[in-house]
Amino acid sequence: MAIPTSKSGSNVLTGPVARRHVRARRPLRRYLVRTVQYVVMVVLSAIFMIPLIWMISSSLKTQGQVFAYPPVWIPDPIQWSNYAEALRRAPLLRWLMNTATITAFAITGNVLTSSMVAFGFARLRFPGRGPLFILLLSTMMLPDVVTLIPRFILFRWLGWLDTFLPLIVPPFFGGGPFNIFLVRQFYLTIPRDFDEAARIDGASNWQIWWLILAPLTKPVLIAIGIFSFVHHWNDFLLPLIYLFSERNKTLALGLRAFINPSDASWHISMAASMFLVVPILVLFFFGQRYFIRGVVMTGIQGR
Incomplete structure (x- = not known):
């Protein structure tokens, strides 16, 4: 109408x-x-x-189908033997175990120490807290490559070259300024009434952090764990600098062995790359809810 x-x-x-x-x-x-x-x-x-999708498809193709034109998206026949061939050509399982070991220790260090340092900046009162926090954030503007040579000299002096220690120990010293900032912002959203009630009951700072605040910050800690997993699992530069022997290589570093100008076995290379990609996809599939929630809630309040 x-x-x-x-x-x-x-x-x-x-x-x-x-x-x-x-x-x-x-x-x-x-x-x-x-x-x-x-x-x-x-x-x-x-x-x-x-x-x-192209990497998954190529990992199941024959060598001729990889270079076929027009592109072949669905392998025919499906070559599951490419994965067995990749395991035969290189010690992928050993590299996978090395990568998992380094990543597990690094995640533990990043989550624990970043939470501890953030608790100090968010809850404790001490002289110079503000300038120290600004100094901490300013280190985020410093490129990592600037400190590569000093760190290499330090670890060589300590005798840590060709070991996992240069990749495992640093995360236990603060966990990184970005992670500290995320957890601190999350702490500031939690009322101080919890702290005061615990202090009345005789709780120390360690008990307040471990028993009260840490459980309440589960989303952001899981987000930091996911950030750390992706970073250390895919890290190529630091293992390239500190790890020399074949048995100590990580998966990202070892995949270079499949790059050979005289051998265009890209289907085998794609099969080997799946060992690096699948764990990240599985982790994000199960942890995306905590990842998104942790990132969103970090900027709700700050002072």
Whole structure:
């Protein structure tokens, strides 16, 4: 039904009738906007997943299908033997165990020490707390490559070269400024009433941190764990500098053995790369809820 208008063309319906017409249009507008958003996200997701899909597909192809044109997306036949061949060519399981060991210790150090340092900056009062925190944040602007040579000299003097210690020990000394900042911001969202009630009951600072605040910061600690896992699992530069022997290599470093200009066995290389990619996909699939929640809640409050 058409809406009556005056001679000048203006709408003559006012009051409740006009408001009902406006409210009727709003759900349709919201539906259209949300539909467009979902379509854009699906298209972008498909584009970003093309390299992953191609790697999975190539890991199951024959060598001829990898270079076929037009591209072959579905292998025929499926070559599961590519994974066995990758394990035969290099000690992938040994490198996988080395990577898992380094990553596990690094995650433990990052989560524990960043939480401890953040507790000091968020809850304790001491002289120079503000300038020290600013100094800590300023180190985030310092490129890592600037400190590579001093760290190499230090670890060589300690006799730690070609061991896991240069990759395991540093995370136990603070956990990194970014992680400290995330946990501190999360601590500031927790009321101090919890601390005061615990102090009345005779709890020390260590007990307040471990028994009260640490359990309440589970989302951000899991987020830090995921950040640390991705960083240390994929790290290539530091293992390249500190690890020399074949038995101590990590998976990211060892995959270089499959890059040979005289041998274009890309299907075997893709099969070996799956050992590096699958754990990250599994971790993010199960931990994405904590990851997103931890990142979102870190900036709610600060002072």
